[in-house]
Amino acid sequence: MDATDPRGLVGELALRQLDAAYNLARWLLGNDADAGDAVHDAFVRALQSAHTYAGGNARAWWLTIVRHCCFARLKERSDGRRFVAIDQLAADLGEAAVQRILPKSAADGPEQGAASAQERARLHRQLHELPPEYREVLVLREIEELSYREIAEMLSIPIGTVMSRLSRGRERLLHALRADAARSGERP
Amino acid sequence: MNCESSRHLLPLYFDGELDPAASRAFESHLDGCAACRQALHELETLRARLRDPAARFAAPAALRARLAATAPARPRMRNRPWLALAASWLAAAAVGAGSAGLWQDRQHAVQAQAQLTRDLFAGHWRALAAASPVDVVSTDRHTVKPWFAGKVAESPPVHDFAAQGFPLAGGRIDYAGSARVPVLVYRHGGHLIDVFVLASADPGLPRQAQMRGYGLRTLALGHATAAVVSDMDEAELDRFAQLLAQGETAAPAR
Structure with missing residues (x-):
């Protein structure tokens, strides 16, 4: 390996796998603000420890760091709430419902979109619980x-x-x- | 194999964690067991719901922009460390596979093979890093095939596997060594699949290879060779390779 800055490679990897990192953090932490902060922490930490990355599965390496940062954040959270707040969930559902309905053709009635949103809401709720x-x-x-x-x-x-x-x-x-x-x- | 003993194999089969022999044994049990088929169907339905792209939380654009701004200069087109490492891995794998003597004899062939394999992985990574992984965007194979005409010596056969969960996304031209090769691009969930269509019937590629979580499968496509590169899991990569091979015999391109 030549002397190219390993941090550049790690940064590129982390950005390419940013959705995976965010999704994991979001499911572990239950809200957008904490998930964003945890991923940011993880990004900084990954760059700092870029020289320790010795090959192998890069995505798993990056997600491990993300996971550690999530748990550090969970520990910090004094109230220790485990479930997502109702407001947050409602916000998710609204967005999911919109995403679901938007790309569909006019042939799909609003009812079908609503049922799908409801079904997704159920899945989200149960996975969170x-x-x-x-x-x-x-x-x-x-x-x-x-x-x-x-x-x-x-x-x-x-x-x-x-x-x-x-x-x-x-x-x-x-x-x-x-x-x-x-x-x-x-x-x- | 009875239902009791196969029941604990079911998730392993479903997750692609069984070896081929055990998979076949399990499938033969599955043929005769409605209860296990039902259980498998439930797992598949659950996975489909969880993998719905709209159900995955995507990183907010603001976060992405913030991190990209703090990232050190990205060695965009200078992928050398990746490539050098990749080459060393392939060499190591080749040494492991054969005896040292054989290795001496076949060194040149192996180097050529490693070079080509490396080119294919690098091509896939470059495409992922580029603004768009395809030059012609189309889900219609009748658009993709003519697009290649005039750009490469021979347009590859183009099939769509949308019904099987692998919709055609388009095509592009890439390089393998110094040759221009047509690449068919498919999607599977969030994964991008590149199919490099090499003109030679025996380009000297390994049947399969792995690199950094990405996999390669090589299969014959008439008198050409298809090299499939993706980060799908091994089982799905095999399934796609099988579809591609069957597509060739079952439904010739119009």
Whole structure:
């Protein structure tokens, strides 16, 4: 490797994987302000420790830093609230609903858009309400598409634990979604 | 394999963590077990809902701009450290694969192969870093194929796999060594897939390779060779490669 500044490479990597970082932070912390701050912290820290990056899976390395910064922020939060505030959720849903309806053609009635928004709201709510250790592996595996090995390395846990958390998390999420759907009168 | 013993394999199969032999064994159980198929279907539905792009939180533009401003100068077109490292990895992999003697004999071939593999990964990364990964944006294969005419010696066959979850996004021209090659670009969820269509039937590429979380699959495409590069997970990369190979035999390009 020549003497090119490793910080340039790390910066480029982090920016390319910024959505992944933000998504993880947002799901771990539950609100936009903390997620943005945690990702910013992580970016600074990644640049500082760029020289320690020794190859291997770059995305997992970066997300590990993001995760550490999230937990540092969680620790700082004295009130320790775990669930997303209602306002925040409503804000998400409004945005999601708009995003959902906008790109659709006129052929889709508003009702269909509303049902989808409602369904997404349900998914968001139930994923948020999962215990953090399950939520975390679900986000990493299902949304960010990391392998078992990558997740195990990121979380410093055995692969077997990744597997059991993932199974349990999926089970609980499916169960919660079914119960939620039943409560709200069998809407899809 | 009974249902009890296969039930704990189901998530492993679903996540692409089983080896090919175990996958096949599981599939044969799946053929005869409606309960496991139902469970698999539930997992697939859940994943589809979670992977809905609108459900993923995207980094706010202000945050991105703020970080980009503080980032040190980015070695944009000077990808040498990546490339040098990539080359050393490939060399290491090649040494690991064969005996040292064989390595001596095949050194030149391996170097050529490493060079080409490196070019393909680098091409994919360059495209990801560029403003747009495609030169012609189209989801219509009848637009993409003629676009290549006159730009490369032979237009590649173009198929759309939107129905299978891999919609065509467009095409571009890239370089592999000194040759201009057509590249078909597909999307799969948030992933970009590059298919380099190399004119040679045996360009001397490995059947598969990995680099920094990106994967390569090589397959025959008539008298040409297709090299697929993406950061999809291994199982999906295999599935796409299979589709591409079948597309060639099942539905010839019009």
